[in-house]
Amino acid sequence: MSAESIARPSQTRRPTDDTSRGTTIGQRLLASPEGYLTGFIVLVWIFLSIRSDVFLTERNIGVLLSQVALIAITGFGMTLLMIAREVDLSVGSMQAFVGVLAMQSLNRWPYLLVGIAVAILLGVIVGLINSGLTLKLGITSFIVTLAMMQILRGAAYTSTSAAVQNDHKLSSFKRVFNGAIIEDPVRIPWPVAIMAFFFVLFSLIVAKTTFGRSLYALGSNPEAAALSGIHVWRLKTICFVITSALAGLSAFMLIARMNSGQNNAGFGFELQVIGAVLLGGASLAGGKGTILGTFLATLLLGSLNNGITLMGYNPNWQWAVTGIIILIAVLLDSVRRRVTQES
Amino acid sequence: MSAPPTDTNQTPLLEMRAISKTFPGVVALDSMDFVLLPGEVHALIGENGAGKSTMIKIISGLYQPDSGEMLIDGDPVSFRGPADSIARRIKVVYQELDLVPGLSVGENVYLGAYPKKGGRVDWETLYGNTRELLDGLGLSIDPRTPVGELRVAEQQLVEIARALSQDARIVVMDEPTSALSTEEVDRLFRLIERLQERGVGVLYVTHKLDEIYRIADRVTVVRDGKHVVTTEISKTRPHDLVTWMVGRELTALFPKSTVERGPVLLQATDVSGEGIEHFDLTVHSGEIVGLFGLLGAGINTVARILFGASERTGGAIVLDGSTIKPNSPADAMEKGMGLLTENRKDDGLVLPMSVRDNMTLASLRQFARLSWLDSRNESEAATGFVERLSIRTPSLRQRVQFLSGGNQQKVLMARWLMRDPKILILAEPTRGIDVGSKAEIYRLMDEMAQRGLGIVFMSTEIPEILGIADRILVMREGRVTAEFDRSEATQEKLVQAAAVDPETSEAA
Numbered sequence: 001m002s003a004e005s006i007a008r009p010s011q012t013r014r015p016t017d018d019t020s021r022g023t024t025i026g027q028r029l030l031a032s033p034e035g036y037l038t039g040f041i042v043l044v045w046i047f048l049s050i051r052s053d054v055f056l057t058e059r060n061i062g063v064l065l066s067q068v069a070l071i072a073i074t075g076f077g078m079t080l081l082m083i084a085r086e087v088d089l090s091v092g093s094m095q096a097f098v099g100v101l102a103m104q105s106l107n108r109w110p111y112l113l114v115g116i117a118v119a120i121l122l123g124v125i126v127g128l129i130n131s132g133l134t135l136k137l138g139i140t141s142f143i144v145t146l147a148m149m150q151i152l153r154g155a156a157y158t159s160t161s162a163a164v165q166n167d168h169k170l171s172s173f174k175r176v177f178n179g180a181i182i183e184d185p186v187r188i189p190w191p192v193a194i195m196a197f198f199f200v201l202f203s204l205i206v207a208k209t210t211f212g213r214s215l216y217a218l219g220s221n222p223e224a225a226a227l228s229g230i231h232v233w234r235l236k237t238i239c240f241v242i243t244s245a246l247a248g249l250s251a252f253m254l255i256a257r258m259n260s261g262q263n264n265a266g267f268g269f270e271l272q273v274i275g276a277v278l279l280g281g282a283s284l285a286g287g288k289g290t291i292l293g294t295f296l297a298t299l300l301l302g303s304l305n306n307g308i309t310l311m312g313y314n315p316n317w318q319w320a321v322t323g324i325i326i327l328i329a330v331l332l333d334s335v336r337r338r339v340t341q342e343s
Numbered sequence: 344m345s346a347p348p349t350d351t352n353q354t355p356l357l358e359m360r361a362i363s364k365t366f367p368g369v370v371a372l373d374s375m376d377f378v379l380l381p382g383e384v385h386a387l388i389g390e391n392g393a394g395k396s397t398m399i400k401i402i403s404g405l406y407q408p409d410s411g412e413m414l415i416d417g418d419p420v421s422f423r424g425p426a427d428s429i430a431r432r433i434k435v436v437y438q439e440l441d442l443v444p445g446l447s448v449g450e451n452v453y454l455g456a457y458p459k460k461g462g463r464v465d466w467e468t469l470y471g472n473t474r475e476l477l478d479g480l481g482l483s484i485d486p487r488t489p490v491g492e493l494r495v496a497e498q499q500l501v502e503i504a505r506a507l508s509q510d511a512r513i514v515v516m517d518e519p520t521s522a523l524s525t526e527e528v529d530r531l532f533r534l535i536e537r538l539q540e541r542g543v544g545v546l547y548v549t550h551k552l553d554e555i556y557r558i559a560d561r562v563t564v565v566r567d568g569k570h571v572v573t574t575e576i577s578k579t580r581p582h583d584l585v586t587w588m589v590g591r592e593l594t595a596l597f598p599k600s601t602v603e604r605g606p607v608l609l610q611a612t613d614v615s616g617e618g619i620e621h622f623d624l625t626v627h628s629g630e631i632v633g634l635f636g637l638l639g640a641g642i643n644t645v646a647r648i649l650f651g652a653s654e655r656t657g658g659a660i661v662l663d664g665s666t667i668k669p670n671s672p673a674d675a676m677e678k679g680m681g682l683l684t685e686n687r688k689d690d691g692l693v694l695p696m697s698v699r700d701n702m703t704l705a706s707l708r709q710f711a712r713l714s715w716l717d718s719r720n721e722s723e724a725a726t727g728f729v730e731r732l733s734i735r736t737p738s739l740r741q742r743v744q745f746l747s748g749g750n751q752q753k754v755l756m757a758r759w760l761m762r763d764p765k766i767l768i769l770a771e772p773t774r775g776i777d778v779g780s781k782a783e784i785y786r787l788m789d790e791m792a793q794r795g796l797g798i799v800f801m802s803t804e805i806p807e808i809l810g811i812a813d814r815i816l817v818m819r820e821g822r823v824t825a826e827f828d829r830s831e832a833t834q835e836k837l838v839q840a841a842a843v844d845p846e847t848s849e850a851a
């Protein structure tokens with residue numbers, strides 16, 4: 001006990017791994033976006049199942065989740081991107097651009113895999129361009145992808161004056177959206193299965209891998225991340241590419257659903273996606289957000305929209321409702337911070 | 344032993360009685376007592392995490408105490424926010440700078456209290472007065488410069504100028520000198536004396552005991568959130584202060600062992616970059632090379648260039664036989680280099696991340712198989728360092744943002760030690776760290792050197808450089824001006840070699 005005793009802590013408590021969070025149910029629910037989103041969803045579902053006989057049927061839930069999938073799948077990529085303090089506004093126009101080109105490709109080479117490959121490949125290319133411009137030229141991704149959004153929309157409009165129809169008549173094609181991976185004991189539609197796959201995949205990546213950890217560090221303090229040996233540039237590029245590739249995939253599911261490639265598809269889609277990611281706990285300042293949060297947020301918004309339709313209200317209310325929910329979420333978040341004394 | 348020698352005729356400016364404050368899992372202040380008299384400079388000292396900053400934040404109204412009483416001029420007060428504190432003419436200079444980087448120096452100094460003329464901001468007065476204040480501090484900064492463009496030390500001085508601009512009766516400074524040069528410290532002390540003559544009470548938090556003996560009238564020691572002693576400084580020896588702070592006798596501060604110098608590990612030849620020219624450096628295995636210079640001498644830039652964090656425009660760096668690519672921290676790390684940077688908030692800590700995750704950030708691969716993190720392993724390693732460096736935190740999951748300044752620094756130290764580097768560059772590793780932990784960090788450096796590590800130790804504090812380095816390079820204006828062996832180095836020689844030569848330079 002000579003030199004070692006120099007700086008013995010006067011308080012020799014071993015640090016533990018536990019977190020001391022709030023104990024009451026109210027505090028737990030407030031403790032995270034995941035908490036209060038779950039609370040909201042439960043309330044909405046209880047309300048809708050009382051008010052509508054149709055809501056809790058297998059068919060309606062299947063439709064609801066399939067619609068949620070279209071937004072959530074891209075949303076998972078967007079979550080990664082926003083944790084890394086970047087954003088992609090071009091995912092909406094991608095729905096049209098990719099949809100049109102994928103449908104044209106299918107008409108020429110009628111194999112399902114060709115269509116899917118084209119959709120994802122286009123996504124990868126757009127993602128590479130977005131990241132290249134953002135990282136090489138140092139322009140913010142907001143501006144780069146805003147421009148990309150206009151360019152892709154323009155490209156979709158000029159490449160075809162009307163919707164590209166299904167001339168290939170592939171029987172497997174429509175099943176991409178309407179088919180089910182299993183029928184028994186419950187019917188799980190393909191979009192839901194795909195969403196579940198990516199949900200698990202990205203949840204694990206974000207929470208359990210070096211990539212995920214680096215992503216949070218990079219979003220909160222890019223300088224510190226770089227000085228800790230994190231390849232900022234590489235990580236961001238991966239996030240851009242994943243987001244666009246997923247947007248491409250979702251564009252393919254969309255043409256399967258509509259059975260045509262429409263040049264006005266996906267209007268406002270980017271805002272639905274980004275809105276949901278923010279609602280799920282991410283921040284434009286980076287370093288925050290979870291895959292679960294994004295999923296719950298899309299589920300909440302999807303449930304509300306489903307309810308609006310079921311109850312026979314004007315479906316255009318969806319837009320305003322989405323906006324109001326996001327505002328409420330932001331308010332709740334600031335209350336939460338005050339309660340838990342975060343700065 | 345804790346009876347403060349209060350002059351019964353004087354009403355204390357500030358009195359705290361049995362103030363307590365807890366955070367989840369942490370008792371930051373435990374029935375703390377404190378008395379500040381008019382015209383005194385009162386030092387507050389204690390280990391990292393003892394509760395000094397928390398006490399200051401209670402005085403400034405930023406935190407509300409859980410229990411206890413606070414009196415200003417004998418009146419009980421309860422501050423609901425900083426505005427209440429400011430209204431009682433209390434001015435606080437925080438440990439962590441809180442200037443607005445986008446605003447000019449003048450705007451920051453007068454933030455929230457712009458001088459007005461006819462309902463509009465009187466810019467002439469604002470900048471004129473700021474100029475005078477800065478002159479008083481011997482600063483030649485243009486009051487119109489955005490604060491974000493200043494060096495950390497300059498920002499700190501602006502913060503102090505801001506405190507002086509308002510007609511305060513109580514001035515509180517939380518480690519104000521941690522980034523100041525000796526001259527700047529001298530100027531600051533002259534200003535404090537002026538405040539004192541006006542009857543202002545100054546509460547001064549520091550880890551530098553020599554400063555206390557220069558400036559303070561009385562000292563209060565706090566340990567684990569509790570009041571230990573308040574006494575007149577003239578009646579104490581530094582040794583007593585240290586014992587009170589750490590609660591036991593402290594053995595040697597600089598545990599320096601003689602290490603056989605091994606082969607050359609790091610060889611930097613003719614390195615240049617912004618403000619740096621022809622920089623040469625050789626570090627052997629088992630050697631601690633000190634790099635000393637005044638602020639602005641380019642020490643910090645050199646550290647960043649060596650590590651690849653700042654641009655290298657010329658020269659070569661070879662580490663243990665392999666050449667390091669310029670401008671790539673990842674490559675430098677790969678080859679066995681580590682850098683503890685000077686500004687922990689800016690480019691070190693990831694504030695919202697946990698203590699554990701901050702520690703393992705630079706060695707993630709070590710804890711992963713096929714990129715899959717083994718968090719049990721991470722926690723074990725982190726626990727080891729928490730104990731080894733006596734880091735005070737309620738849990739490994741605690742956000743690093745809630746740790747005290749010194750403990751944050753230790754977390755970063757752990758980040759690099761975890762990697763087991765061959766060459767470790769430490770830029771001001773003991774800034775804001777208490778004596779006990781300083782000794783612990785020196786001991787760690789010594790131990791690492793014994794294990795064959797090469798250490799580049801950059802510091803603006805002469806005693807620690809003299810105490811721990813085997814060889815000392817002195818820098819001035821981006822160049823190495825002198826080199827001393829441990830045996831021949833003295834304080835005078837270092838100061839002389841580092842001082843700006845008045846004949847060759849006009850920008851002193």
Ligand SMILES: Nc1ncnc2c1ncn2[C@@H]1O[C@H](COP(=O)(O)OP(=O)(O)OP(=O)(O)O)[C@@H](O)[C@H]1O
Pocket residue numbers: 366367369370371389390391392393394395396397398438735736745746747748749750775777
């Ligand atoms: N906002 C907070 N939330 C949780 N814990 C906190 C918070 N602020 C301070 N603490 C804890 O309270 C204790 C006292 O911290 P404080 O900052 O007052 O220490 P200090 O004496 O100023 O130390 P240093 O010399 O390192 O600056 C520490 O253990 C710290 O981790």
Ligand SMILES: [Mg+2]
Pocket residue numbers: 395396397438517747748
């Ligand atoms: Mg402090």
